[in-house]
Amino acid sequence: MQTANNPALAAMKDIQLPEPIHAWPPAYGYWLVLAACLTILAVCLWWFIKQYRHRAAKREALKQLAHLALNHPQFAIEVNTILKRSAMSYLPREQVASLEGEAWLQWLQQQVTHIDDNLPLLLAKRYQSKALTPTQAEQLRQAAIGWLKQALPLKHRASEEAACSH
Template identity: 30%
Template sequence: MSRYDGLSLSQLIDLMHDIVPPEPVSLLPTTVGWWLLTGWLLALGLIALGHRVATYRANRYRREALRALDALARQEAGASQAVAVLLKRTALGAYPRHEVAALQGAAWAEFLCYSSDNDPEVRAAASALAQAAYRPPVSDPRLMAAARRWIEVHRA
């Protein structure tokens, strides 16, 4: 005969042991490999962040040129000469002076096309942009759009 024979259900329940939960599992890595992987991932993240900050700082001249172009676009009078000056100033900020300063006419138009990887919008208006500084001021939305496109896409 067993020692549990004749006991009621409540007496049997009183004889049961409490459930012992397992110890919680730590979320921290315990082996060296995981710590090395964590270190590599943190280093890659810091390098990517540094590259992002450097790119943002390097493109400051673009943001300033786009702000100046927006200000010119708000003016009602013809701003084609001012757009030409702005493009030259932007190019001087992005490229070495000896490569850009003396360019004019067809050479300047070719530079605009080449530096924008022959963007179709820039190529279509390159000659007008190159001659805009030497012609009477006019309001031409096509020139503004091409100038904006060149500022956005040129390689520096």
């Protein structure tokens, strides 16, 4: 073979490869996907923070019930106060604060699909001179916790009730 003696082949240079393609900067589509993902993440984070703050009254009421001593002389009054205060955290004061007695108990029952029978019975004893027994106090606490977990956060239904009263 006489390829080395061929002057045309001797003048040839090695093949030059193009510059390697870099990954940076990414294509516009990747920037759009990144922007969409960050937007979705920000909206989800905002929604979770909003829900967490919205449920703050519920968490506080449950914590107060858990720390309330069963032998407190006015245990039923304190439980009633916690329930009413937590309800007023979600609804206008005018809608809840004036409720008392049978109207208050009916309102409590309307907020949940199923209410523990002990809740209205034991709340009705809150103004009796004789304090609740520790067993009754624990039943009232569990009934109130059940109501709080099921009913809260309450939905604002002032417009519905205004329509019903006319």
